[in-house]
Amino acid sequence: MKKAMTLALLALTLSSPAMARDTVVRIKLADVLKMPEAKSKLDGSVKFYLAGQKTPKVLEDLGSDVTNKKTNGMGKSDEVGCKWATLSALIALEQSAKKRGANAVVDIASYYKKNEVKSATEVECHAGSFVIGVALKGTYAKVPEKNASK
Numbered sequence: 001m002k003k004a005m006t007l008a009l010l011a012l013t014l015s016s017p018a019m020a021r022d023t024v025v026r027i028k029l030a031d032v033l034k035m036p037e038a039k040s041k042l043d044g045s046v047k048f049y050l051a052g053q054k055t056p057k058v059l060e061d062l063g064s065d066v067t068n069k070k071t072n073g074m075g076k077s078d079e080v081g082c083k084w085a086t087l088s089a090l091i092a093l094e095q096s097a098k099k100r101g102a103n104a105v106v107d108i109a110s111y112y113k114k115n116e117v118k119s120a121t122e123v124e125c126h127a128g129s130f131v132i133g134v135a136l137k138g139t140y141a142k143v144p145e146k147n148a149s150k
Helices: 003-016 029-033 036-043 078-102
Strands: 025-030 046-051 060-072 104-112 115-117 124-126 131-142
Touching: 025 078, 025 104, 029 046, 029 078, 029 124, 036 078, 060 078, 078 104, 078 124, 078 131, 104 124
Parallel strands: 046 104
Antiparallel strands: 025 124, 060 131, 104 115, 104 131, 124 131
16 A cells, blocks of 8 residues: 555656756856866867857858757756756767867857757756756857967
């Protein structure tokens, strides 16, 4: 009886959309880039420019892309989880940029559930009860080399 009641309560909890958490957290890109993990996982060959941020002259547009990265939110604060998810998204953008011959990703906007949010300093992250996610949309570009450092 106790097991059946526990299962029923669990099923009710998991099926209730009102119980779902989707907390919007804004993370400063500069804070993510300062993380020791960012310094070891990003090689600096690609520079990141948020939409609205001063960007060097784009010499060549190499196409756009979207990355959608998630991390387990269990045992992490929303801020820590959001920083990890943002770093994962930046790593994916850097890898794709290098494959395309780009040294920058420009006009980066948050793109969670295809809802575009632009900020010159922050990335939008969504923290749920179990999963934390960041989606970024950006354009791969070649910019003058003097501006292409991390």
